[in-house]
Amino acid sequence: MCPILFQSGRLTVYSYGAILAFGFVVGMVLILLKARKQGIPLDRMIELFCLSIFSALVGARGFHVLLDLAPYVENPLRILKVWEGGLVFYGGLILAIGAGLVYMRGYRLPIWKVADLFAPAIALGLFFARIGCFMAGCCFGKETSLPWGVRFSDPDSLAPLHLSLHPTQLYEAAGGFVLFLLLAWMERRKSFDGQTFWLFLLLYSILRFFIECLRDDPRGFLIWPSVSTSQTLGVPLAILSLFVLFYMKRGLRR
Numbered sequence: 001m002c003p004i005l006f007q008s009g010r011l012t013v014y015s016y017g018a019i020l021a022f023g024f025v026v027g028m029v030l031i032l033l034k035a036r037k038q039g040i041p042l043d044r045m046i047e048l049f050c051l052s053i054f055s056a057l058v059g060a061r062g063f064h065v066l067l068d069l070a071p072y073v074e075n076p077l078r079i080l081k082v083w084e085g086g087l088v089f090y091g092g093l094i095l096a097i098g099a100g101l102v103y104m105r106g107y108r109l110p111i112w113k114v115a116d117l118f119a120p121a122i123a124l125g126l127f128f129a130r131i132g133c134f135m136a137g138c139c140f141g142k143e144t145s146l147p148w149g150v151r152f153s154d155p156d157s158l159a160p161l162h163l164s165l166h167p168t169q170l171y172e173a174a175g176g177f178v179l180f181l182l183l184a185w186m187e188r189r190k191s192f193d194g195q196t197f198w199l200f201l202l203l204y205s206i207l208r209f210f211i212e213c214l215r216d217d218p219r220g221f222l223i224w225p226s227v228s229t230s231q232t233l234g235v236p237l238a239i240l241s242l243f244v245l246f247y248m249k250r251g252l253r254r
Contacts, residue, residue, distance in 0.1 A: 001152065016138070019128050019131055031117050035117060040109065040117075047103070048104065055092070057092065058095060061079065120180050123200060126172065126204075127174075129176075130169045130172045130173035134167065136157070141165045141167060141169075141171075142214055144165065159217075168214050192249065202242060202245065
């Protein structure tokens with residue numbers, strides 16, 4: 001819709017990057033406020049948040065590059081041009097979780113309690129990220145005749161121009177915001193530490209699976225061409241989340 005937010009001379013501020021950065025700030029404030037209430041050291045949480053964001057960006061971009069390597073071999077500098085699209089959520093999630101676990105174990109932070117703090121913030125971050133995607137035109141949907149189909153007309157947009165498309169970015173943004181509200185409500189009613197985090201993974205995996213069916217941007221695949229990378233990763237993640245939630249709840253009853 002509006003890929004470039006502001007431009008003056010050589011300075012160009014892209015909508016996607018600006019909205020994503022704003023989402024990071026909101027997420028960090030949310031996490032720090034909750035951490036202070038629970039007596040978790042704020043300096044450690046700031047370090048963990050910065051590590052998680054860096055790891056998520058590297059993982060998300062790196063996974064995208066691996067799935068579509070040829071253009072980046074020809075021009076390696078394109079790897080840095082994230083405003084052109086190309087951040088795989090699951091790639092960022094996996095690397096961020098791995099880096100976060102190492103950090104929390106090293107400083108003996110309560111892993112599941114901290115994970116629960118991050119879960120609503122991640123959901124809210126998804127809301128901002130997908131609004132940014134909508135502005136940039138990436139992650140676009142298939143053609144549709146539905147009355148809420150959107151048409152991109154800005155030549156800098158990454159979506160096909162002048163076609164009525166499913167606003168898949170807004171679908172996921174709405175889903176992320178609903179997840180945020182649900183998880184925030186769940187936090188005060190959870191039965192055990194880790195419940196909020198694993199519930200987020202379960203529900204997001206289901207949400208993302210169905211949204212993938214409506215997307216029409218290059219999705220890549222790991223096993224079957226008709227099943228996108230995110231769907232292939234999301235199914236085992238949903239199953240794992242169900243198993244862990246069941247296992248943790250069963251352990252609570254013993």
